[in-house]
Amino acid sequence: MSPEPVREALEELKTHLAVIADLESAAAVLDWDQHTYMPPGGAEGRALQLATLGRIAHERFTSARTGALLDAAEARGGALDPRSDDAALLRVTRRDYTKASKLPAEFVAELHRAASIGTHVWEEARARNDFALFLPHLERIFELKRREADYLGYREHPYDALMDAYEPEMTSREVRALFDRLVEVTVPLVRAIAARPAPRTDMLEREYEEAPQRAFGMAMAQAFGYDLNRGRLDTSAHPFSTGFGRDDVRITTRFGRSGLGAVFGIFHEAGHAMYNQGIAQALERTPLGDGASYGVHESQSRLWENLVGRSRAFWEYAYPALRRAFPAQLEGADADAWYRAINRVQPSLIRIHADEITYNLHIILRFELEQAVLTGALRPAELPEAWNARMASYLGVTPSTDTDGVLQDTHWAAGLIGYFPSYTLGNVASVQLFEAARRRHPDLEDQIRRGEFGTLLAWLREHVHEHGRKYSPQDLLVRATGGPLSPEPYLAYLKAKFGELYGLAAA
Amino acid sequence: MSPEPVREALEELKTHLAVIADLESAAAVLDWDQHTYMPPGGAEGRALQLATLGRIAHERFTSARTGALLDAAEARGGALDPRSDDAALLRVTRRDYTKASKLPAEFVAELHRAASIGTHVWEEARARNDFALFLPHLERIFELKRREADYLGYREHPYDALMDAYEPEMTSREVRALFDRLVEVTVPLVRAIAARPAPRTDMLEREYEEAPQRAFGMAMAQAFGYDLNRGRLDTSAHPFSTGFGRDDVRITTRFGRSGLGAVFGIFHEAGHAMYNQGIAQALERTPLGDGASYGVHESQSRLWENLVGRSRAFWEYAYPALRRAFPAQLEGADADAWYRAINRVQPSLIRIHADEITYNLHIILRFELEQAVLTGALRPAELPEAWNARMASYLGVTPSTDTDGVLQDTHWAAGLIGYFPSYTLGNVASVQLFEAARRRHPDLEDQIRRGEFGTLLAWLREHVHEHGRKYSPQDLLVRATGGPLSPEPYLAYLKAKFGELYGLAAA
Known part of the structure; x- marks a missing residue:
């Protein structure tokens, strides 16, 4: 033909x-x-x-x-x-x-309404620490999401049908196996770290003014390769990245009263934004013009936030500029002290403030609870208790209020069931991708130490960004790294980085 | 039934x-x-x-x-x-x-394309003072607008068909009669003023910082009644007002290097915005949920910018606050000197910088040229010469470049033929409306002198804003003021205000 x-x-x-x-x-x-x-x-x-x-x-x-x-x-x-x-x-x-x-149009509209009302009620319930207020809405949302799974169909688990919106063709079984391995290694790792002396973090408690945070964060984001001719930074209650085509991809951050959270927010969101800016022009205005999956998207934000932005090499380059921006706040803290402070591991109640290691345990907890409610093994009314029990077992801490516990995230209220695993899949993939780039460019860390990020970005552009949704996340990862998603490089990275930081004997 | x-x-x-x-x-x-x-x-x-x-x-x-x-x-x-x-x-x-x-959909698309390209080329032509570059696009746009008039149909003049988009049911004949009367009175008035000593305006040449301009301008706009819970100020190259329903109506202004243009820009745009904020809730999301016409809209912006914002009464109230905001710039200038400076009448080349009186002559010139081109009496190639000749006859000044002449406005490039009269119709209507409000509330000026604007806004809400497009502009004006559009109150206002300012004998 x-x-x-x-x-x-x-x-x-x-x-x-x-x-x-x-x-x-x-x-x-x-x-x-x-x-x-x-x-x-x-x-x-x-x-x-x-x-x-x-x-x-x-x-x-x-x-x-x-x-x-x-x-x-x-x-x-x-x-x-x-x-x-x-x-x-x-x-x-x-x-x-x-x-x-x-999905019948009427069902989609019903789900949107329930999520919209659910989000409003959740905001109030969280502010008032009133889980009972939220419960009927949560029940309704889980019921609708269960119906959604039935409409969509699945082989093994209704969770697979929902997760498919974020991680195409991923199964609960695969996620479960990967998460089991993470729990197996990181729970003892966190315990070992807890037994070691904590680094000083007093400089993070100080007040950092907004303007120099913005200037420093954006100077670094631009150095990474975030193109401000096709992007910009604004502020919002919760940081996010969004795009209207590859040539207008924006980020937001939030400036808190203490610490440099806004700067790490900028690194994270710039990672997302550079992905969208790098999608091939030819895929513009087609269904291929977006990230391969939420997990692959998160791999890009985490790579720039953590593998670059919380690395020793990066701060050897960037710390002098940070000290110039904040001489009073960083008085008496050298680059090593700073590096240790921003990598402190400490089990805590709130996911979005968690460190690199414990973060995943927050995710695994949510994944397990979502699955249990979806199958009926757990009733929504039992969620607070189940939440607190798992927090104690995984992290050794228990929230004293539901506001700091089961009510902390907006996802369930917004109907985003099956979304949480993407965060951890992104962490895991970020290391595989970074390692693949380093195999190709063995001096990558030296480049970062010199403030040169072009090689890394070019590698990511070629192997991840430009393809948009052309390949499945699985195929993309195999093409880019030579193998499928695996927790081992990520675990090796965590053990090496935090073993060195906390003086743990190599396992 | x-x-x-x-x-x-x-x-x-x-x-x-x-x-x-x-x-x-x-x-x-x-x-x-x-x-x-x-x-x-x-x-x-x-x-x-x-x-x-x-x-x-x-x-x-x-x-x-x-x-x-x-x-x-x-x-x-x-x-x-x-x-x-x-x-x-x-x-x-x-x-x-x-x-x-x-209008055939294909024709509408063609017009949009021509206007889009035309605007791009016009920007370049204006920057390079190159009318010849713009000419073929201008010819194309006038040709398409002439076709549009034929599609729409008209009784007397093709201009009527186009003007109808901005001034429903208004005819060129009516506009012509009104403009003739304006020319008759204002051309000699401008000459008489030119023979009198000019007020000092040195304080307008000074540099005014952005932040206090913004703070003062928005404090006044809020005092007028602009609701910031349903609005906001941003900056843009050209000030404008826009709304996305009555509960989100925004304004922009531009901060220049000298003078307080941004503040008067805020007054003007807030006048537009308060109109939209005042439209009845019941008209939301219907074709009635907008202003009655461009002229009626302009009457609201001009009323707040000029009849309030350039009045003696207003500055008796506001000048102390302005002096506190700009003590150095206003050193040695009292409220009277300030009032005289901001009301200086001086024929000039650029419409958007013109004073209250000469502004209308700029509009009348454009109206006449548009009509002549539309009927074929004038070819677009002849516009620069015709422009300059009319500038000399109406205003006694001649642009030395087309950039400061025929190329100064974006309207023709954007296909907005028939739009200009609305500016002057708005000026004329603003005085009729203000006088009607004053007849109902004889102490209106005293209220303004005390910084009280609630009575004025409430009157405008009741007689103009809340009706949206429910009444035709003509009906609205009759209902609000008791009579049809007439130049006489406006001319009486100009003669009284500027006669007093320039010490002219009452005619």
Whole structure:
């Protein structure tokens, strides 16, 4: 078959999909604005505008026209190189279309309403430490998500159906095995660290002014390669990254009263943003123009935040500039003391403030509780107790309030069940990717020590960013690193880094 | 007929129109962002997103479904009180629908493209003082606008068809008569003023820092009644006001290196914004949820900028605060000197910097040139010469470059032919409205002198703002002031104010 008919069918499909991409980008702008600049009075109207954009995009994507255009392009798709962007576009779009079409529009609207109300009630419940207030909404959300899993279908576990939105083709069984291995190694590691003297962290308790934090953080983000011609920083209650196409990818951070959390927030979000900025131009306004999965996305934020941004090599380069920005706050602390302070390991109650090691235990706890509620093994009413019991067993600490416990995250209220594993999968993948880049460029750490990040970014661009969603996360990782996702490089990294920091004997 | 069928038909129509209003609000957010925060790289994608939103909104509004819903509601509309919001909704929507349906979608897209390219080329032409570069685009735009007028239809003059977008049901003949009268009175007035000693304006040449300008300007805007719970100020290259529903209406200003232009920009845009904030909740997400016309909108901005913001009474109240904000810049200038400085009349080249009197002559010049080109009496190539000749005759000044002449405004490049008269109609109406409010509240000026603006705003809310587009601009003005649009109150105001300022004998 000549390539012409397939090209025509593809062009028609792409034009159709580009309109949907535009609607999604428009919604993302409205969402960004809602979290950065929107005056309080705008909330109600904005919710309606976002619902309208979401509904029109969903209607168009699940329309018979999408199906017909896909059918036509696929019928002629034999002419395509299976490794081409176009072949990938057909695969991914078909997959998205099949999934989206399984959910009745009415059910999707119901879920959005429940999540919207749930989020409002959760905010109040968290502020008032009142789990009972939130409980009926939580029950409703889990019930709906269970129905969603049934609509979508699954082989082994309803959790797989939900997690697929964040980690395509990943199974609970695989995640469970990986998490078991993490628990096996990190729980004793945390205990061993707890038995060692803690580093001084008094400099983190001091007050850091906003302007020099912003200047330092953004100077570093730009040095990493975050392109401000196609991006910008604003402030919001919770840091995030969002993009409206590859040429407008923005980040936010939050400036606290003490410590340099905003700077690490910038590193993290810049990692996400550089991923989107690096997606190939050819994938723009198609379903391929996004990250391969939430976990792969998180691998990029964690790589820049932790593997670069909390490394000894990086601070050998960056600490003099930080000291110049904050001479009073860092008085009497050298680069080594600083490095030790920002890498302190200490079991704590709040996930988003957790250190590199204990962070994953927070995730595993949530994964287990979500699975148990979804199968009916645990009732939502039993979540606070189950939460506290697991906190004690994994981390040795118990929240004294539900606000610091089961109510701390917005995810469940927003209907994001199956999302948490991506955070830890990202941590795990970040080390595999970094190690692969270092095998190719053995002097990578020396480069970082000199403040040179171009080689690392170029490697990530070539092996991760530019492909967008062209490859499945699994394929992407094999292509980039030579092997599938594995916890061992990550565990070796944790043991080496924190073994050195805390003077532990090599296992 | 029972009210139920009409209510049902109306509800269905309103639901349909609300979706279109949401799309338009979303586009307005994207447009606001594009002028305030968007990084340069985002321009291309943003143009595509805006085109998509515009196309979908236009398709939906001109769809057969809108026609059918309108037909159904109108067929049952006999049950409606003709003075009700619902009856007005049917009238205005039918009018908009009939107009929009006259323009082929392809033609609308062509016009958008020409305006988009035209604006880009105009920017370059203005920067390079190169009218020849812009000319072919200007010719194309006038040609398309002439075609638009033919599509829309008109009785007397093609200009009427275009002006209708900004001033519904206004004719060139009416505008011409009003403008003739303005020329008749203001040209000699400007000459008489030129023969008098000029006030000192040295304090306007000084440098005013941004932060206290912002603080003072916004303190005043809030005192006027601009609600920051439903609004905010940002900066942009050209000041504007925009709304995404009545509960999120934003303004921008621009901070120059000298003078207090940013403050008067805030007053002006806050006047626009308070109009939208005051539209009745019941009109939200309907075609009635906007200003009655561009002229009526401008009457609100001019009222707060000039009739309040450049009045003696206002500065008796506000000058002490301004002096506290800028003690060095205002050293040796009392409230009277300040009042005289900001009201200096001086023929000048640039419309947006013109004083209250000469401003209208700039507008009249543009109105005449637009009409002449539209009828073929003048070729676009002849515009620079015609421009300069009229500048000399109306204002006694001649631009030495096209950048300061025919290339100064973006309107023609953007396809906004027929728009300029609204500026002067707004000036004229602002005085009629202010006088009507003063007839009702004779102590209005004393209130302003005390910094009390609530009575004025409440009067405007009741007689202008809350009605949105429910009444035609003509009806609105008659209802609010007791009479139709007339230049006489405005001319009397100018003669009184500037006669006193320049010590002219009363005519």
